Amino acid sequence: xxxxxxxxxxxxxxxxxxxxxxxxxxxxxxxxxxxxxxxxxxxxxxxxxxxxxxxxxxxxxxxxxxxxxxxxxxxxxxxxxxxxxxxxxxxxxxxxxxxxxxxxxxxxxxxxxxxxxxxxxxxxxxxxxxxxxxxxxxxxxxxxxxxxxxxxxxxxxxxxxxxxxxxxxxxxxxxxxxxxxxxxxxxxxxxxxxxxxxxxxxxxxxxxxxxxxxxxxxxxxxxxxxxxxxxxxxxxxxxxxxxxxxxxxxxxxxxxxxxxxxxxxxxxxxxxxxxxxxxxxxxxxxxxxxxxxxxxxxxxxxxxxxxxxxxxxxxxxxxxxxxxxxxxxxxxxxxxxxxxxxxxxxxxxxxxxxxxxxxxxxxxxxxxxxxxxxxxxxxxxxxxxxxxxxxxxxxxxxxxxxxxxxxxxxxxxxxxxxxxxxxxxxxxxxxxxxxxxxxxxxxxxxxxxxxxxxxxxxxxxxxxxxxxxxxxxxxxxxxx
Numbered sequence: 001x002x003x004x005x006x007x008x009x010x011x012x013x014x015x016x017x018x019x020x021x022x023x024x025x026x027x028x029x030x031x032x033x034x035x036x037x038x039x040x041x042x043x044x045x046x047x048x049x050x051x052x053x054x055x056x057x058x059x060x061x062x063x064x065x066x067x068x069x070x071x072x073x074x075x076x077x078x079x080x081x082x083x084x085x086x087x088x089x090x091x092x093x094x095x096x097x098x099x100x101x102x103x104x105x106x107x108x109x110x111x112x113x114x115x116x117x118x119x120x121x122x123x124x125x126x127x128x129x130x131x132x133x134x135x136x137x138x139x140x141x142x143x144x145x146x147x148x149x150x151x152x153x154x155x156x157x158x159x160x161x162x163x164x165x166x167x168x169x170x171x172x173x174x175x176x177x178x179x180x181x182x183x184x185x186x187x188x189x190x191x192x193x194x195x196x197x198x199x200x201x202x203x204x205x206x207x208x209x210x211x212x213x214x215x216x217x218x219x220x221x222x223x224x225x226x227x228x229x230x231x232x233x234x235x236x237x238x239x240x241x242x243x244x245x246x247x248x249x250x251x252x253x254x255x256x257x258x259x260x261x262x263x264x265x266x267x268x269x270x271x272x273x274x275x276x277x278x279x280x281x282x283x284x285x286x287x288x289x290x291x292x293x294x295x296x297x298x299x300x301x302x303x304x305x306x307x308x309x310x311x312x313x314x315x316x317x318x319x320x321x322x323x324x325x326x327x328x329x330x331x332x333x334x335x336x337x338x339x340x341x342x343x344x345x346x347x348x349x350x351x352x353x354x355x356x357x358x359x360x361x362x363x364x365x366x367x368x369x370x371x372x373x374x375x376x377x378x379x380x381x382x383x384x385x386x387x388x389x390x391x392x393x394x395x396x397x398x399x400x401x402x403x404x405x406x407x408x409x410x411x412x413x414x415x416x417x418x419x420x421x422x423x424x425x426x427x428x429x430x431x432x433x434x435x436x437x438x439x440x441x442x443x444x445x446x447x448x449x450x451x452x453x454x455x456x457x458x459x460x461x462x463x464x465x466x467x468x469x470x471x472x473x474x475x476x477x478x479x480x
Contacts, residue, residue, distance in 0.1 A: 001080045001146050002040045005029055008084060008095050009046045009065025011057065018064055020051055022198045022208035024259065025085055025115065025138075027183025032139040035181045039146050043187040044074050051192065063094070068101040075106065081146060082109055083138075084130070086117035089398055092124070099129040112145065114138045118158075119226040120399030122165065125158045133158040136171035137213065137228060139180060170229065177213065177235045182243050185251070194251055204255040204289070207247045211240045211273070212260050217297075219322075220333040220401035221360075221394055224261060232262055237272035245280055248288065256290040263292055264300040271305060277312035291316035295358055298344035299337060306344075306351045316387075317348050318356040323363060324374030331365040333401070346384060354387040360394045361445065362426050362438030364402075364411060371441055382449055389449045391442050393426045 005026045012018045023045050030041040050066035057063050066074075075082065082102060086095045099111055112132035118125070125133045134141050135156040144154045151159045156171030158164075174180055197206035212235065214228040247253040264270040281288055295318040309317065321341060323329050329336055348355050359378070366374075378389055396403040396412060406412045411428050426438040433441070 001037075002042070002078055003033060003081045003083065003146055004042045004044065004075050004079045006071060006075075006082065006084045006098070007043075007045045007047055008071075008086070008091060008098055009050060009053075009063055009067075010088075011061040011063055011090055011094060013061060015054070015062060018054075018062065019198060020048060020193070020196050021087075022193045023048070023085070023188060024183050024208055024210050025087070026083075027185060027188050028180055029083065029138055029142060030184035030187045031181035033143055033146060034184060037143055037147055041184065041187060042076075042079070043184070044071055045189055046071050048189045048192045068098050071098060072101050072105045075102065075109075077106060079106070079109055082106075082111045083142060084111065084113050085115040086113055087115045089117045089121060092117050092121075096129060103129050112142065114142070116223055116227055117398075119170075120223055120397065122158060126163055131160065134171055135165060135169065135226070137173055138171060139174055141171040170226075173213075173229065173231070173233070175233060177233050178239045182246065185247075190251055194253060197255060198257050198259075198293075205252045206255040206257065207251065207253040208257050208259050209240070209243060209247070210259045211235050212262055212265070215261050216265075217335065218333050218401075220331075220405070221363075221397070223397040223400050226399045232265055234266060234269060237269050237276060240273055241276040241280060244277065244288075245284075248280070248284065248286060254286065254288055256288065258290060258292050259294055260292075261294050262297060262300075264296045264305065267300065267305070270300070271308060274305070274308045274312040274314075278308075281313065288313045289315050292318050294318070295320040298341040301344050301347075303347045303351070306347050306353060310351050310353055314353060316354040316356060318358065319344060319348075320358040322358060322360055323366070324359070324377030325366070325370040328363055328365050328370055328374070332360075332363060345381065345386065349385045356388045356390060357381065357386055359389055359391050359445075361391050361442040362428060362433060363394045364406065364409070364428060364430050365432070367432045375445065378445065378449060389445070391445050391450075393438065393442065394428055396427055 007023045007026055010021075026043050026045070030043055033039045033041050046066040047064060050070065051064060053065060053067070055063045084095055084098065086092060095113065095117075102109070102111060110131040111129070112134060113128065113130045114134040118133040119135050122133060122135055132145070132151065135158065141154050141157055145151060145157065151157055152162050156165065156169055194205040194207065197204070198208045212232060214230060214232045215222070215224050216230055216232050218230070244256065247256070277288060277290075290313050292314075298319055306317070319341065321336070322332055322334050326338065345355060381389065394402065396406045406428055409430075411430050426435045429435055
């Protein structure tokens with residue numbers, strides 16, 4: 001069977017938010033289909049292939065990527081099955097327009113949607129132009145569909161004949177991740193990927209890599225569980241190192257971004273990976289750098305691990321504090337031992353690693369007193385020498401406990417409760433704050449703790465945005 005997998009164009013809040021995601025999900029699907037069923041696979045990464053095509057949308061977002069017409073023309077009428085990933089719910093509208101365009105051009109070709117949006121919003125399926133929606137990770141179920149298995153017998157698959165799943169039903173997971181081939185990077189636009197890291201932080205030849213799936217924790221704002229579940233599954237250290245070596249040798253990659261939510265969860269495995277990175281660089285006489293942009297759990301690291309991380313090429317480590325006030329962290333379900341967080345932070349700083357901290361502003365329960373309490377704590381981190389404090393608005397993603405709680409308490413009104421649009425302003429308003437107050441709080445923190453924010457504000461006051469965009473395109477980027 002000839003299968004076409006598509007990553008759609010993406011929406012961003014502004015030009016400053018644009019990133020080039022390295023689409024590992026479709027790469028894994030392509031490799032699995034090809035290796036297990038000898039299927040002919042094509043991947044169209046509309047974001048990467050049309051990265052220079054940018055159009056302002058009526059809702060204020062920026063659309064980046066190929067047009068629907070360009071995507072349709074790239075598919076070709078010899079295709080037997082089309083799979084489209086919807087990695088974020090705010091792309092639902094973009095993908096629905098694409099589905100209609102594909103159906104108009106190729107009405108006989110079935111379309112299956114997968115990714116976070118179908119997994120978190122299965123109730124939206126009847127409104128879709130797609131023929132199938134897959135709930136959960138895709139390898140086994142997509143292969144079954146391609147192999148001609150009756151759709152009604154494929155776990156986690158919605159169809160026109162089966163529009164509702166049994167409670168808790170998901171696609172069958174792969175327990176041993178080493179069984180999955182490396183992403184089929186020969187099908188991906190690697191020439192575009194390696195030019196810019198997924199986070200846009202370096203001009204070194206870069207690649208994303210994923211070493212595990214799932215998360216055993218239960219943070220109320222996180223949407224990972226409808227997709228990957230609570231069972232943490234890992235690749236072996238040897239398997240991970242083999243992929244690193246392949247990327248370094250075949251593609252000249254010198255910088256890696258570990259996209260895991262739990263890279264260091266199993267201590268011995270993590271240490272084996274980091275020691276292996278040291279040995280790989282020694283054998284090949286190349287220098288590799290890497291970082292953890294999605295963050296690592298503070299309970300899983302100690303001084304010895306951080307020192308080995310530094311030795312193996314880690315230049316930037318991210319911790320997800322989420323909030324400086326204990327009450328608000330507890331309301332998030334964060335379950336963090338603040339003493340262990342502080343120990344990890346200080347050890348990382350003293351080891352010479354650049355540190356980044358994720359923080360939310362405007363989470364339900366954040367009274368003015370708790371905000372001020374958190375503000376004082378952020379000053380403490382800055383005094384220690386924390387590298388960058390990132391301040392985000394909470395996102396009530398569909399399928400999360402945060403979303404359900406906000407709906408039940410009336411924290412999302414009809415004018416702001418559009419789940420499928422990029423959030424340019426805070427979505428949540430409570431008895432403790434409105435949207436304007438949350439913006440004020442965030443800007444206060446940015447102006448105090450983010451030097452680049454202060455500089456950007458000064459530059460915006462004197463230069464037109466078009467010139468700023470031109471300068472940003474060619475200015476050097478930081479390492480990791």
